[in-house]
Amino acid sequence: QAGVFTYDPGFTSTAACDSTITYIDGEAGVLLHRGYPIDQLAGQSHYLEVCYLLLYGELPSAKQLEDFEQLVTNHTMLHEQMQYFFRGFRRDAHPMAIMVGVVGAMAAFYHDSTDISDPHQREVASIRLIAKMPTIAAMAYKYSIGQPFVYPRNDLDYAANFLHMCFSVPAERYDVSPVLARAMDRIFTLHADHEQNASTSTVRLASSSGANPFACIAAGIACLWGPAHGGANQACLEMLREIGTVDRIPEFIERAKDKNDPFRLMGFGHRVYKNFDPRATVMKESADEVLELLGIEDNPVLQVAKELEKQALADPYFTEKKLFPNVDFYSGIILEAMGFPTAMFTPIFALARTVGWISQWKEQLADPQLKIGRPRQLYLGETQRDYVDIENR
């Protein structure tokens, strides 16, 4: 039929793109970044080194890493005039709304890194985005709680600097806990990239039109916000709080199984993983470590999460449908224990995922066959018909 798109069931025709950055085996629960397993990177590396690996394809030498970290550190401040942009938002604006707006507006402040045909400008935009996202996320948080913005410090590492910008106040000394900084860094690493998820595919599609890097990343942030995607960490913690106590878990598990009930177990299931999300395993260990450090290992929300996971994985509905905890199931528990409100969970995901978006954006632009993304459709609407004047309808 005219206009009907012939759908090819073969996998290759549905692959969004070629890529050499991240590999996922959903059945085996494997996640590799440039060939390195995520559990090794989370345990032995740190976020900026993983950023280097994702961006340039190889682990850096000591000198390369030192230069890269210095370059990022020197770009953590935001153009001073952008403060006025923040002040235009209502105080109760969701930090993701602020991030989408501020990152998109960066094109208006950093004119010298918007021309994607210039490799140097692409590189400058990449570094600026990775370096400034913690500052933007922290400023969004400070603005939402009515506290003054805190400038980045060059003597702190990436994760410690973010905690400093979020939690220090001019009125008193704030020393960043090395263990919390390590846990924060690990959360960044676990969220760095994840193949062609919805927000990364959004960035790739936007970049295929030649849009500037700040607009492409703002598009990714907007997509990540959804509760089925990056918003799940906030939705999961709100769900755990709603369940409240272990004895209410069976009620919610039955609701999640009921096709007539829109309720889903947040932090459970995945489009690709049909086994444990390897990031969830590392996140669960980190949750135990952080809560023990903070002396709240008996945190009721963590107890509910662990019992919910145990009961769900003992239920054939979940195991037969291969629904396991994903990266969002435990991350919110750690972030809340660190002092973040739930509204900051997805901005932290966006901050960490920026390097993945940027790496995939650069890979897309390097493709000599680059054509604008233009998906087709299976048209199921009316066949052609003539206009009818209103008096004859």
Ligand code: SDX
């Ligand atoms: C992220 O793509 C990425 O890589 C994303 C991400 C990344 O790093 O970028 O990993 C981050 O987005 C993780 C996912 C976060 N979202 C959530 O935790 C929200 C809760 N999860 C569900 O909404 C759901 O699992 C999805 C959206 C993630 C996937 O949904 P699908 O595609 O429907 O999953 P599926 O096809 O495997 O579902 C199989 C069945 C379906 O039932 P049937 O139609 O077969 O009867 O399981 C059901 C689903 O309805 N199901 C659930 C469920 N997830 C799927 N039932 C109850 N609770 C759930 N959480």
